[in-house]
Amino acid sequence: MHGLVAVDLHVIWQQVFHPNNVFLRTLWATVYISVVSQAAGVVLGLLAALARMSRFAPLRWISGVYVWIFRGTPLLVQIFYVYFAFSWPTLNFGFWTVPDAAIAGIVALSINEGAYMREIIRAGIDSVDRGQMEAAKSIGMTYGKAMRRIILPQAARVIVPPLGNEFNNMMKNTSLVYTIGVFEMFAYAEQNYSQFFIADYFLAIAVWYLILTTVWTFIQAWIERRLSESERGDELSFRERLELSWNPMAAWGRGGLNR
């Protein structure tokens, strides 16, 4: 039925430009599982990083063991263990139901991600000059307030680029939860393949993964630009240059072109 180069354009066209409701639901599952897992992973990573820097030795040990175990064992093994070793509830928000397997998947992905995020967050905090904490304390801040208002906002600049990589990986890694029966994008493609034996379903979801990661790339670039605001000087932003290119008069409002 197919030649050597077996690309069924019809299937791809359908899946990418005319996705049906069943597919859209699996796309949504992929999106929410990755977003929630990444967010929880960042929180866990932050807690573990703070524990790692604690004066209280047992907290440092717990943090160390956590990273040792979850970075040292396969994610797939963790997902299976979390799903089968505990019983998970199905959450029903009325218009939106999160099955137990999805919850187990989110828990496993979050814990695994937290172990990687700990190192990233710690490196970010370490990159902030020690004088910043001293200055914050000198103006009467407690450790917690100094972290929140002074240290972490500066650490964010170092944290966001590798965090972006992590999230990129996360979106692709969600496909692993298909193995415990979560009906997400990969499960959809797999199911259709085993029914129709058309491999192009995989190609179609690859396009969708690519769309997701590309959208994220733009969001990440936007965040990084916002964070480096204080480093930018008077040079024009990309958008301002764009505006100038079709409306040179706009420069007058900013005090001329030769600023």
Place this chain on the structure above:
Amino acid sequence: MTDVVMHAEEVHKSFGRLEVLKGVSLEVTKGETVCIIGPSGSGKTTFIRCINHLEKIDSGRIEVNGHLIGYRQKNGKLVEDSERNIARQRTEIGMVFQRFNLFPHKTALENVIEAPVHVLGTPKEQAVGLGKALLGRVGLADKVDTYPGKLSGGQQQRVAIARALAMGPALMLFDEPTSALDPEVIGEVLSVMEELAAAGTTMIVVTHEMGFARKAANRVVMMDDGLLIEEGTPEHFFEAPTHERTKQFLSKIL
């Protein structure tokens, strides 16, 4: 008694086996400017950092405005105070660092109003008014919205002085405020400090700027090897120092 702002008594401090402060006592009264001079490694910086508890002292006591700093009395013994109390005590003490330590992600004005708004709970509009006035006082009214990265060292240090003043501290500490500056901008920082001293701000200044000490200080103290070895008016110091170590030190740097 009431006009003693800072009282230090027999302060000892060691880093590991190295004893940096070997019993330092000093009293500073309201409106006084005291300059601490001495060779590097004499403990000047450590001492001034002990005053706002950035360094923990091993023994002795330090009081600012009548409050014991960093410790509280418990059953006749001194135990370290809670983080919250230490933070509150620090709001009475302004600190200016050698390397400015401005918050780089905040504008000059945001640096200055950070403590009033987020520590003291001053309403934002009121803090902005105060912040602009303080930046005007240090001659930077036109740099309100500039980030530290776009300011010269001298300008950054003046913002740092305004930031420390913003809490209305009873005592200002300066830890070698001009040592990290290019020679041509040292003057602008010193003149701000001279203006503060003349306005009656209580200040302790660790410095190598003998011109400033001579002009602005009410008292100069000389530290050497973890001890205060000589103390007196600037005239006494620069015309007739008595201690052999002081003579040596001054002859080298003047």
